[in-house]
Amino acid sequence: MSAEPILQVDGLSAGYGAVPVLREVTLSVPTGTIAAVLGANGAGKTTLLRTLSGLLRPTGGRVLFDGADLRVVRVEGLVRRGLAHVPEGRGIVAELTVDENLRLGGLWRRDRADARRAQDEVYQLFEPLARRRRHAGHQLSGGERQMLALGRALIGRPRLLLLDEPSLGLAPRVTAQIMALLRQLCDSKGLTVLLVEQNVRSALSVADQGVVMSLGRVVMATGAAQLRDDEKLRHAYLGF
Amino acid sequence: MDRFLFLTFDGLSTGAVYAAFALALVLIWRAARLVNFAQGAMAVATTYVGYTVVSGTGSYWLGLGVAVLAGLALGALVERVLMRFVGHANPLGEVIVALGLVLLIQAVLGMVFGNEYRPATVPFDTDALSVGGITAVSPYDLWVFGAVMVVVVLLALLFTRTSIGLRMRASAFAPEVSRLLGVNVGRMLTVGWALAAAVGALAGMLVIPTGLGLHPHAMDMVFVVAFTAAVVGGLDSPAGAVVGGLLVGLILSYVTGYLGPDTTPLAVLVLLLAVLLVRPGGLFSSVKARHV
Incomplete structure (x- = not known):
């Protein structure tokens, strides 16, 4: 684990129209770690991810990804820099087949051979997808959709993965599998993950860092183990 | 029987044109969620360009090629300088801008080329051939039908077999996700137009x-019929546009042949109403939930 943060967010503010949603959010994610962003509905977690990837323009502050200011990078250019964002609601293209969705994830890559190799790896990793290559996205189950969205992001061999609610609507067993996979990718490939989750327990089970948001602000950022084990802290910030 | 066959082949030939035109409407609908009401006027403009080349060089094929290239350029131009800046907030805005474009194109064509009918030649005989005593289909009809079918197959291959086709479909269905995957959605829109x-x-x-004559308003009626064909097939379905076009061509051919040409516009209206009442999404509409 390197101490150098791959993602550094300083005083980031954003909102929809005149309504501010993010208020001077500051956080830092070291390379090869998992940071879990936790908080109630409406805390600004999804807005944070959307602002980081430029889908929403920040009204203030800055985002440094690998030392480069992301505010000047077009959304289309993010994958080329090694940043993958899996949006909320799984973000697969429901009208395209599993195979087409995965191909789409690798189209930007110059190294065609490696894009194909990455696709094969995804099929090995997610067995159910391999059996449904020709099925349209809307025919998949919730778990399969999540595998597809995650697999498609991995085809770009990202260095930073922004994941929005990967456990939404999934069986606990599938959630556990996905969390374990993230942990493994971080430890073996040096992947960094910023994970937005409602499912606090499963997120903290794999995360290195817990970032608690409330009403658009970061109210606490600490080690995930501490947040998991310190009952007082957990009770105060996460309500259980 | 002779007459029925003749009307059938005639219907398939004009139906092929409706199919192509409906397909063009569907392409833009899928990419941009708007009906391009200026498409008829745009096609007239490119046909003027094509026939200017034909009369200048004497080559129909050169004129055809130039017309198609002019279409590519005009479509990209209209999207880049006009439609891109029309907000989606008010759907009527797009319609009004497109109708304004129709008036502009027709006025400019009238000023440059004049408002009278200009002769336009074709490379094949338009009189029906007699085969085994049955007079049914002309060489020009065959060329029209064949040309459209080749284009339909090429487009189908483009969309299903190439990476730019995949990018275009993804952009149309899920623009935000496509951008996150590195697809230049704006460029795909231009390519679609x-x-x-x-x-x-x-x-x-x-x-x-054939029949219409080169005139600034030449495509007005074709646009109406092709729009009907696109709605019949389902605005979202390229296959529906092709089948809808052929179907509408056949129906109109029979109506015109058996009931007289005065009833044709009425038949279009009846067909449109019937489809909208019975199957509002079109014959090829697929009801599938989008969970995004």
Whole structure:
């Protein structure tokens, strides 16, 4: 684990129209770690991810990804820099087949051979997808959709993965599998993950860092183990 | 029987043109969620360009090629300088801008080329051939039908077999996700408009010389019929546009042949109403939930 943060967010503010949603959010994610962003509905977690990837323009502050200011990078250019964002609601293209969705994830890559190799790896990793290559996205189950969205992001061999609610609507067993996979990718490939989750327990089970948001602000950022084990802290910030 | 066969082949030939034109409408609908009401006028403009080349060089094929290229350019231009800046907030805005474009194109064509009918030649005989005593289909009909079918197959291959086709479909269905995957959605939109206008240009070159005559308003009725065909097939379905076009061509051919040409516009209206009442999404509409 390197101490150098791959993602550094300083005083980031954003909102929809005149309504501010993010208020001077500051956080830092070291390379090869998992940071879990936790908080109630409406805390600004999804807005944070959307602002980081430029889908929403920040009204203030800055985002440094690998030392480069992301505010000047077009959304289309993010994958080329090694940043993958899996949006909320799984973000697969429901009208395209599993195979087409995965191909789409690798189209930007110059190294065609490696894009194909990455696709094969995804099929090995997610067995159910391999059996449904020709099925349209809307025919998949919730778990399969999540595998597809995650697999498609991995085809770009990202260095930073922004994941929005990967456990939404999934069986606990599938959630556990996905969390374990993230942990493994971080430890073996040096992947960094910023994970937005409602499912606090499963997120903290794999995360290195817990970032608690409330009403658009970061109210606490600490080690995930501490947040998991310190009952007082957990009770105060996460309500259980 | 002779007459029935003749009307059938005639219907399939004009139906092919409706199919191409409906396909162009569907391409833009899928990419941009708007009906390009200016498509008829755009196709007339490119046909004028094509026939200017034909009369200048004497080559129909060169003129056809130039017309299709002009379609590509005009489609890209309209998207880049006009439609891109029309907000989606008010759907009527797009319609009004497109109708304004129709008036502009027709006025400019009238000023440059004049408002009278201009002759337009075709490379094949338009009189029906007699085969085994049955007079049914002309060489020009065969060329029209064949040309449209080739374009339909090429477009199908483009969309299903190439990476740019995949990018275009993804952009249309899920623009935000596509951008996150590195697809330049804006460029795909421009390509979609260019392709659609090129297909429209081909349809104009095929249909205007026969019956309609080259005139700034030449495609007005074709647009109405092709729009009906697109709605019949389902605005979202390229296959529906092709089948809808052929179907509408056949129906109109029978109506015109057996009941007289005065009833044709009425038949279009009846067909449109019937489809909207019975199956509002079109014959090829697929009801599938989008969970995004």
